[in-house]
Amino acid sequence: MQSLRLVLILAVRSLLAHRAKSLIIGSLLFVGTFVVVLGNALLDSIEEVMRTTLTHSLAGDFQLQSKDAEDALALFGGGGLGTSDIGEIPHFEQVEAEIGKIDGVRYLVPMGVTNATVFGRNEIDRVLTELRDALRDGDTERVPRLVARARRIVVDLSKALDTAKAIADEESYRKNAEALTKVGDDAFWTAFEPGGDALSALDFLDSRVAPLASDGDLYYLRVFGTDPERFVEAFPRFEIKEGQMIPPGRPGFLFNHRTYEKLIKNRVARELDALVDEADDGNTIADDPLLQQRVRRLADQYRLVTFQLEPEDATALTSELKGLLGQDGTLEELVQAFLKVDDTNVRERTAWFYEHMGTRIALHVPKVGDSVTLRGFTQSGYLRAVEVPVWGTYDFEGLEDADISGASNLVDLVTFRELYGKMSDSAREELAGIRQEVGVKALSREDAEAALFGGGGDVEVAVADQGALDVDIGAVNVVGPFERTFPAEETRTGLVLDVAIVLEDPDREAALRPELERVADGLGLKVLDWKEASGTLGQMITVLRITLLTAVAIIFLVALIIVNNAMVMATMDRVPEIGTLRAIGTQRTTVLGLFLVETGVLGLVAGGVGGLAAVGVIVWLQSVGIPAPADELVLLFGGPRLFPTIGLNDIVFGLITITTVAVASTLYPATLAARVPPIVAMRGRE
Amino acid sequence: MPAIVEVRGAVKDYPLGKLKVRALEDVSLSIEKGEFTVIAGPSGSGKTTLLNLIGCVDVPTAGEVIVDGQATSRLSDRQLTKLRLHSIGFIFQSFNLVNVLDVYQNVELPLLLQGKLGAAERHQRVKALIERVGIGEHLHHRPNELSGGQRQRVAIARALVTRPALVLADEPTANLDSVTGASILDLMRELNEAEQTTFLFSTHDHAVMQRARRIVRMLDGKLAES
């Protein structure tokens, strides 16, 4: 004990005596600890933040998936596009009964995921739907107005046909020209006069003319089917941004708010929003050529404002713009001038836009309150289309800007099953029949729908009327889809693709897993934790950790060599001193110990300071947050900013590593020192 | 004969902690070309200090040292270095050879630094000088392969290779046994006579003093007798 104290005193003394050396080695150990502790803390924070965001949003603590699944579940997307076969769980109620029994399981959320497409605005569809309604209602005042609008579109189409000739093949050009010639004739339109065959004329317009007039956008959406009630309970970060939650027992669709704002929204509005964001970030148009280009392109988009204005709105807006801009011109010119924003007026103009233009045009198509037709392909390539009302938009708190979660839209489970389409044998035969027709096949919308709904699959079809693809814009009469109901228990029984498990206590994750696995195995299911279930996103964490560990290992290896070198040199300097120690009777082992204790102490001190510095940085970052450099990283950061935390384990790990490295790097010089013979003390200098 | 070294009222103080120690006090001395002079005195008498001032490796606190016609107090470090390179040769008590260079390279070094001579002439001069100091067979040995006397011979060759006006030797025999020391002294004496090179020694070795033509004695930083 006595000698240990002595060794300790000697060690500290000689550390102080060789200040320069201590400082150099100390600073290396400091940097090492700093990097390890900081890197680990940041990574742990990211992992923890991701864990809470994912477990509180889509993933839950665990996910269940069929053991027979072809592909592993990847809630946030796998490597590529396309559908992956994540298998099926035929009876959710069984899962609920068995797994729900396990102590510690709080919620089981039935889920499914698929891809679907949605059409945006389509002027002719809108007109034709209204026309159909007006005809049905016998509204003699509206019919002529709508017919006039339809004819205006047809005139435009005839013009476009000439241009289209440049790309189209002869056959399709001939057919289209034929159709347009027919509807270009006044005789065709007499059908809409009282007594005419309005419905067959409408059918012709629908089937032959409407496809030519397509001006809508096609959106590819990722759709999660679930039990809305359960979803809200289980995932606390869920919040409705616009509209309302899908009511129980009703079919319904919720846009992810980001999708709604960044994809569905009118492009002019989106760009103005983006320019305001840039201004908020302190980027000025005057200094940024890319922003200047954006403004120029924004002005080119004036048509997105003007084309859908009603004539009276157009007149009103023209005079308002004249007043605002203090210049004369056509509406198109004025809107263009208006959209050429600069740093001084971008906020003002955006506000003006929403007040004067946003109220007159449809900002979102489709919007909350509309019903949309989701089109998806079943696993076997069978086209499915389902009309479903949009009840609102939602997001996950803190993930408003996350790119990937932006792709997750919600639909009730009944509608999901319809979209996902469980293939019946008869449907399969039918598809085979379709495929047998050789070569190209233009499926009109009726054909598509006939193929879809005529087959009579085993799933109850939620909607099937001729207007399934039509979208009502601003219409009050959204009678059908919003009022349809189904027994609420249907969302808690039957087919699901995966199940999210939310635990009472998330920290018991590891403890509960074996039990879950045992029960799940009996049901033919496998258990994935949130990381495994999140696909490549979860793997990114693993990749980051491997990268950090490799980096740290290399840094330490290099530092070890450098410290070793510095220690060898320091030992050479101290040969006479060591000789004297040996001469007065110090054991070899004590000399060895002296050196090891010396760097051990240095490692603890420098490591402690490095750890403290890392804590300091983390505490500072905690108050300011690290901004996510790109929207792709928002999910990793659990929000627009990462507020990292540091745990004692990070520091302890750092200290242990650094002290080990320090001691390891002293082993060689310490043995050198221990080998110094006592005689050198007698030799004096040289 | 013109004076190669002229020391006028040189004073040198060294700081020692907070104190100032006067190592040299008002020393005036003149050394003429071709002299073989010894500065003698006990340890701490200031002989090395005086030699440092004359060798332009140190400058006086007050007074003036004129070497080869140049007043050193007005010279920059660059000029002092040039003066040392061209006009002064050094022989050190512990030889101070460059350990990683062999005998030939050590001797050649000052010529390379001067950069005046062509390769052939340089080679000839170095070779001749090494033969002259009697270590011709050790041309390519490293200093640590040589005895003390042999090393000092290399040092002498290095000091003389530039044909300096003045050669300074700080206790050149202190680290040598008496027989070797004597032979080294004989060598220097021979060179002095043959080449008319001026030699200035510091020493407290009587054997050395005996061979000097002139002895300057120092005590406590002052000239005692010249």
Next chain:
Amino acid sequence: MRILALIAFRNLVQARTRTTLLGTAIALVMAMLVLLLSLAGGIEDNLVFSATMLSSGHVTVAGFHKSKPTDAAPLVTEAAALRKVLEANTPGLDYLVERQRGWAKVISPQGTVQSGLSGIDPVAEWRLRDSLHLAAESDYVDGGSDEVRGTLETLGQPGGLMLFANQAKKLHARVGDTITIQTETQGGQTNTIDLQVTAVARDVGLLSTFATFMSDQDVRTLYQLNEDTTGAFWLYLKDIDRSEETMNHLRTVLEKEGYVVMDHVPAPFFFKFDTVSGEDWVGQRIDLTTWEDEVSFLTWILTAFDTLTWMMSVILLAIIAVGIMNALYNAVRERTRELGTLRAIGMTRRQVLALVLLEALLLGLMATGVGAVIGSGVALTLDAMAIDPGLDALRIILLADQLHLVVRPLAVGSAIVLLTLLTGVAALWPAFRAARLKPVTAMQHAE
């Protein structure tokens, strides 16, 4: 100077242990740097390879055709005339090909994938057959044989289809199977065509998850396009580095020829639908891009990798610098008397400075040389081993299904220079200390 270099070198040899340790550290860092650079080079290589095979030529001349203001068809009309202009006016043109482009659902009885369609002219695109490699059946069929089926010889013949292994796996498709291609036009019109799988190629990274090859005729038929309409001209230059220059040149040429050329937006064509469909014009406009523009959505990978390399380098170089400083500081202290002697016998301060710096630079040069050799060796070995990274996330980052490293002599050379210079910089402080040594220290006897 030679004598200084000799002294410096011999000093290094003298202090063998120190030199070896320090040199090992520097060599290690250098080897690591070379590995990282090779990995980055490999990723870039993969990017260029897959991009110029699957996404674009070195320069892509494409455009949009609008029959009415709301359209945005990624098509080029009067292709034959444009081809002539391009062939006549592209300096350094190696060859050009026409690609029909589409986006479709690829449907088999057991699965669906989304994929881009590349319609190719089998005669013009013979080079493609050399770049692609057939996959063994076991790559895409569970328990399939290691045999390679199908042939690339018929690539681009009407009625045929080439899938990549990852797609074939998802589709459960084998060579000889019939696959339905279904496009959805914006109006909801659905066109389909049935094709037979004639080949399944080995994957070439992320981009091959959405690329499928078929005949240009079939794509035209699918989209009901006439003979003189094409998707894009892909121009391959003799020197890929001149892509941007050539693109700018072609812009002026095409404008002079009377084509309306769109503003240059460095993004792939499918990012532009949204903007183009909102613009108020009809007819044809030409869009020029480089291959980098067409894969700009992937460059974050390179940026991330460069950042990592940069951060690692800074930390490691800082450690190395401290080590060098410490070692040379000690060396200078040990050799105080020798350096003083050199000053005394007439070495200038600058020469002493140079002496110490030379020592560091020599050490740096030798160590980085060794490190470069080791690093390159490891990189080449790893490359030859063609390791499967195992994780999808890594496959995405590496842009390939196998670890690919490319040792670029220029990059290695610059790393050597950089690291050696850094050793020099780290040596400055001890070197200045050495230069400041007074010649009088030569007179001090052993310490």
